[in-house]
Amino acid sequence: MSEPIVIAVPKGRILEEALPLLARAGVVPEPAFGDEKSRALRFRTDREGIELIRVRAFDVATFVAHGAAQLGIVGSDVLAEFDYAELYAPVDLNIGHCRLSVAEPVDMAAGDDPRGWSHVRVATKYPHVTAQHFARRGVQAECIKLNGAMELAPTLGLASRIVDLVSSGRTLKENGLVEVERLMDVSARLIVNRAAMKTRAHVFPLVEAFRAAVAA
Structure with missing residues (x-):
């Protein structure tokens, strides 16, 4: 994969609940992700070609809608506020209630x-x-x-x-x-850039991995 798939995750409470889901979906961030003193915002994972960015909750939707990230985790409150046509929210993650x-x-x-x-x-x-x-x-x-x-x-x-x-x-x-x-x-949802869903072959399997992680 020439360009990595980027997953945008929010800072704060939802992230704490999302980390076990990410792990069950097969995406574990590098150790630096857990360093509270780190100012870094972009991180590798144990999956080649998949990276995480950590941004404000309201910005997750913007990064994904504009294609800077292909997937994201965000509250349904943010989705309702911005109502981006470019976003698809296929999975209710059942966290962040x-x-x-x-x-x-x-x-x-x-x-x-x-x-x-x-x-x-x-x-x-x-x-x-x-x-x-x-x-x-x-x-x-x-x-x-x-x-x-x-x-x-x-x-x-x-x-x-x-x-x-x-x-x-x-x-x-x-x-x-x-x-x-x-x-x-309100609950947290997995969101996907609609164009990436159609053009990036590795996006759909990731969506299904998150769906399975929630079911588990």
Whole structure:
């Protein structure tokens, strides 16, 4: 193989859950991948012609959609936000489970009913998904794009509500917020560049290896 197949994997929690799946699919990264002090972003694996890149979760979809990587692992929340036509998501990896939800201050929630909303101002990393969700409900949504520290928005008056990923709910609780509405359930998916699926002979066997790894 003249050009390696590149698999984009996200930093953080999903990666920890993905590593055993990668191993069961026959892809084990070089030892340097586990070095927390390393600044490297591209790594060899024990399979000749297969490499890994480690990038931010939101960037996984972009690398794969534009063909810089042929496969990737990313949450269904990211897929919904970007909705790239170039991506195919053939395998639900059954890891990274959480949900995308609306949260607001506890005091506000005590007398609030989401069914009565007509206009909301929310801070979120997911303006596209958020606007679509509220449009389906006939609610006008003003979305303020933030990349992190969402929980600060209500306390500092930036937005009264947030839309963010929720797992245990601990972060919300520690910041005086409570979950009041769920937009979608989230899990990690294997994604593939559609063109690579058709033109790179080694991509399809990798997809099937991941499918078998999940089933195992």
